[in-house]
Amino acid sequence: MNKFxxxxxxxxxxxxxxxxxxxxxxxxxxxxxxxxxxxxxxxTKEKETVSDKIVRIFRREGRSLHYTEILELLERDENYxxxxxxxxxxxxxxxxxxxxxxxxxRGVYTLEELKRREEEKKPTLPSMENKEMTGE
Numbered sequence: 001m002n003k004f005x006x007x008x009x010x011x012x013x014x015x016x017x018x019x020x021x022x023x024x025x026x027x028x029x030x031x032x033x034x035x036x037x038x039x040x041x042x043x044t045k046e047k048e049t050v051s052d053k054i055v056r057i058f059r060r061e062g063r064s065l066h067y068t069e070i071l072e073l074l075e076r077d078e079n080y081x082x083x084x085x086x087x088x089x090x091x092x093x094x095x096x097x098x099x100x101x102x103x104x105x106r107g108v109y110t111l112e113e114l115k116r117r118e119e120e121k122k123p124t125l126p127s128m129e130n131k132e133m134t135g136e
Contacts, residue, residue, distance in 0.1 A: 051098050053078045058111035064104050067091045 057073050058065065065073075071091050074080035084090045095101045095109045102112050 050094055053080065055100060055111060058114060064108050064110040066107050067095055067109065
């Protein structure tokens with residue numbers, strides 16, 4: 001019986017050491033996640049995200065924009081600052097992963113609601129069925 005108790009104590013000590021390492025890894029990952037969230041929000045005020053600022057730019061401009069132009073407008077008009085090594089890559093990632101933005105051509109994006117409005121404004125061609133019914 002003594003042998004089983006000693007083995008159990010050894011196993012407990014091993015698991016306790018493993019648990020400490022896991023706790024350290026968990027804290028490191030939590031810190032990384034929090035730092036990533038801060039980086040993604042950049043230096044925005046009142047928990048306004050970069051995406052919210054981009055939406056405001058699209059609404060103000062009322063047209064499709066290249067991601068480099070969006071970045072310039074953010075820096076100039078929205079007091080946007082980032083510590084990212086590659087701000088253009090970050091901007092592309094934001095634009096391509098957020099459903100509020102639609103890619104209209106390579107590097108050019110628009111606001112989903114602007115694209116929908118444009119499509120509603122486009123005149124539709126009369127269908128062949130309507131011509132046959134009216135005798136045109």
